[in-house]
Amino acid sequence: MLSSVPMGIAIHRRDIIEEWVFRLETISKSKKYYAHFDCRTDIQKSAKKVTDPDWVSHHGFYPFIHYEKDCSKYTSKGKKDKKRDICYASHIDRCILQYYCHEMNELYNTRIREYGIQDVPVAYRSDLGLNNIHLAKQAFDFIRENPSSYVMIGDFTGFFDNLDHAYLKGRWCQLLGVDQLPPDHYAIFKNITRYSVWELNDLLELNGLPNTSTGRRKLNAQQTVITAGLYKENRSHIHKHTDPFGIPQGSPISALLANVYMLDVDQKIKKIVVEHHGKYMRYSDDFIIVLPVEESTANNAVSAVNRIISDTPGLELESKKTQIYKALLPDISNVGELFLEHPDTSKSVINFLGFTFDGDKVTLRAKTVSKYYYRMYRKAHAIANNPGQKGKDHLYERYSERGARVVDQKKGNFFTYVQRADKIFGKSEEIRQPVKNHMAKIRKSLKAGKK
Numbered sequence: 001m002l003s004s005v006p007m008g009i010a011i012h013r014r015d016i017i018e019e020w021v022f023r024l025e026t027i028s029k030s031k032k033y034y035a036h037f038d039c040r041t042d043i044q045k046s047a048k049k050v051t052d053p054d055w056v057s058h059h060g061f062y063p064f065i066h067y068e069k070d071c072s073k074y075t076s077k078g079k080k081d082k083k084r085d086i087c088y089a090s091h092i093d094r095c096i097l098q099y100y101c102h103e104m105n106e107l108y109n110t111r112i113r114e115y116g117i118q119d120v121p122v123a124y125r126s127d128l129g130l131n132n133i134h135l136a137k138q139a140f141d142f143i144r145e146n147p148s149s150y151v152m153i154g155d156f157t158g159f160f161d162n163l164d165h166a167y168l169k170g171r172w173c174q175l176l177g178v179d180q181l182p183p184d185h186y187a188i189f190k191n192i193t194r195y196s197v198w199e200l201n202d203l204l205e206l207n208g209l210p211n212t213s214t215g216r217r218k219l220n221a222q223q224t225v226i227t228a229g230l231y232k233e234n235r236s237h238i239h240k241h242t243d244p245f246g247i248p249q250g251s252p253i254s255a256l257l258a259n260v261y262m263l264d265v266d267q268k269i270k271k272i273v274v275e276h277h278g279k280y281m282r283y284s285d286d287f288i289i290v291l292p293v294e295e296s297t298a299n300n301a302v303s304a305v306n307r308i309i310s311d312t313p314g315l316e317l318e319s320k321k322t323q324i325y326k327a328l329l330p331d332i333s334n335v336g337e338l339f340l341e342h343p344d345t346s347k348s349v350i351n352f353l354g355f356t357f358d359g360d361k362v363t364l365r366a367k368t369v370s371k372y373y374y375r376m377y378r379k380a381h382a383i384a385n386n387p388g389q390k391g392k393d394h395l396y397e398r399y400s401e402r403g404a405r406v407v408d409q410k411k412g413n414f415f416t417y418v419q420r421a422d423k424i425f426g427k428s429e430e431i432r433q434p435v436k437n438h439m440a441k442i443r444k445s446l447k448a449g450k451k
Contacts, residue, residue, distance in 0.1 A: 020102055021047050030098055034220045036090040037062045037198075037231060043095045050092075050099045057183035062090035063238050064248055065225070066197035085161075087197055087248035097252040100188050102126075105256050107175055111263065120266045123283040124255040133424045135281065136353040139288050140362055142279045143350070146292035147329035149278070151350055152302060152339075155321035156309075159285035160254060161246045163261050164313035165193045168247070171260050192247050192257065196240045206230060245314055258284060265315070268308045272301055288352050295326075295338065302339045320344050332359040355421070362429040364418070369434040372399070372414050373441070380445035389446060400439055 020026055021043055030043035049055050064087035089097060109127050112118045122128065122135050143149060156162075169189060173181060181189055201211050203225045209215035219225060226234070247254050266282060269289070273280040278291040278301075289305065291298050302324065309315045319342060326335045332350060336343030350357045356365045376399040383391045397403035397413070404415035415435075422431040 021051065021099070026102075030095055032091065032094065034088065035222045035225045036065065036088075037224060037226070038090045038092055039223060041091045041095065043098060046092055046095045050096045053182065053184035056096060056100075057187045059092075059096065059187060061093050061187075061191040061195075063196040063198045064089055064251070065200050065203065066248075067200040084249065086250040087195070088250050089252070093191070094252055097188070097192075100185070101253040101256050104175060104253075104260070108256065108260060111175060112266075115263070115267050117266045117270045120270050120280055121259050121262065121282050124259055132283065132353040133355075133421045135283065136355045137362075137425055139279070139281055139290070139352050140350075140355070140357045142290050143327055143357065144329065146278075146290065147327065149290050149292040149327050150295070150298040150302075150335075151325045151327055151332075152287075152289040152291070152305070153321070153323045153325075153350065153352065154287045154289070155318040156285040157316045157318045160249045160258060162314040162316070163247055163258065164245050166244070167313040168193070168257060168261050171263050172257075174263065175260050188253070192251065192253060194241060195248055196238050197248075198237050198239075202234075202237050206234065255284070261314075265308060265312050269305055272304050272308075276301060283353055286353070288350075299339060323347055325350055327359065330359040332357075355425075362425055363431060364421070364434050366434070372435065373438075375399075376438075376442065377445055380442055381448075384446045384448065392446065395442065395446075400442060 027042050027044045032040070043050065049059075066085065066087050068083040069086045070083065088094075105126055109118075109125070112121065122130070143151060169181065172185065172189060173179065176182070176185065180186075200216075204211050204215050204219055206226055207219055207222075209218055241248075247257060262282065266280075270280050273289055273291065276291050276293045276297060278289060278293070280289050281287060289301075291301055293301070306317070309317055319340070321344075322336075322340060323334060323344065324336045324339045326333050327350075332348060334343075334345045334348055336345050348358075351365050354365050354368050356363050376395075379391075379395055379399065383389055383395055399413065401415045401419075403413045404419055405412060418432060418435060422429075425431055
């Protein structure tokens with residue numbers, strides 16, 4: 001069963017079977033409520049299949065179900081519409097991808113330690129035990145420790161949508177230490193690059209259901225989204241991804257593959273930054289570089305970083321989201337015009353992982369706060385006009401500190417996150433400042449709706 005891959009990988013697989021697949025936590029995470037083209041299963045029930053390389057190499061993957069997720073941005077001016085393509089796998093395919101993701105993630109963690117870049121990629125890591133709050137604090141603390149520095153904030157355009165398949169395959173082989181992918185890994189590669197999708201809305205229509213929360217709930221209550229007969233009769237609904245770039249967002253393995261894709265990039269940029277005693281951190285497609293150097297040296301370093309990115313297939317800096325600052329604490333100034341073509345110099349504070357640093361204090365990012373207030377106001381105005389303001393208690397539970405406590409495994413709310421951030425950053429910061437009057441604003445919104 002294990003002979004199709006190099007001995008090191010085979011032994012690793014055996015360890016996974018014994019130590020990971022049958023863990024209660026693993027089994028729990030592998031269970032999903034939604035309906036798909038196949039019946040529900042979990043990694044324990046399907047372990048014999050998904051851990052068999054020969055079976056995986058001959059497995060026929062189902063199409064992903066695709067929909068557009070609302071990722072609208074919220075500002076003081078209101079809502080700015082933004083959609084993100086999401087694909088979710090069938091139940092057996094999900095278990096396969098989860099298994100291979102874990103296997104490859106262990107190899108990835110080993111590889112980045114060998115490369116000396118274990119502190120660079122900080123998203124989708126199973127071995128860090130840190131969240132975005134800790135990571136943002138690390139970045140801002142480093143700037144404070146180097147009060148005269150240049151700070152580069154970057155973002156890649158359409159990151160997942162533009163990953164080059166040939167380049168990804170090369171990094172995949174590099175990770176496994178092979179010249180060509182083993183048959184089972186090649187099957188995974190084909191599924192994630194030459195994938196097929198079936199639109200969720202089409203499946204709802206075939207079931208006579210509306211594309212509403214109620215319709216989607218009824219669809220997911222079924223054993224499968226459609227019968228085997230309807231699947232065969234409606235194969236024209238399947239759309240194949242034929243571009244030589246892009247992987248689906250939402251699959252269990254996509255985030256890991258994005259990190260694998262960046263192995264060489266992270267190594268090269270880290271080398272440049274270390275030469276100048278700086279810091280480089282990347283969270284998926286967002287990164288920060290801190291260079292405690294003079295302007296001319298910073299210019300050379302930024303140019304080198306830009307060359308590395310431009311020379312990598314599928315990578316392109318998002319010009320509007322790339323800024324360079326001069327930190328001379330407590331002052332921070334946007335100096336993008338000295339380093340970049342057509343920079344956005346409107347921002348005078350450093351934003352990273354949901355937090356803002358103005359050179360003196362750290363607070364919640366304005367977009368994060370705007371999103372909270374936008375949703376709260378919409379909900380409050382709707383409830384205000386209900387007879388007897390039905391739903392008011394739920395409003396306070398969801399949008400105030402009253403519901404911040406995590407009880408009976410419930411996740412709490414936005415203020416659970418605020419409290420956690422306040423504790424990690426410390427009372428000397430101003431984490432709570434943007435939302436300190438939220439209770440009064442809720443009451444005012446409810447009162448205004450009565451008029």
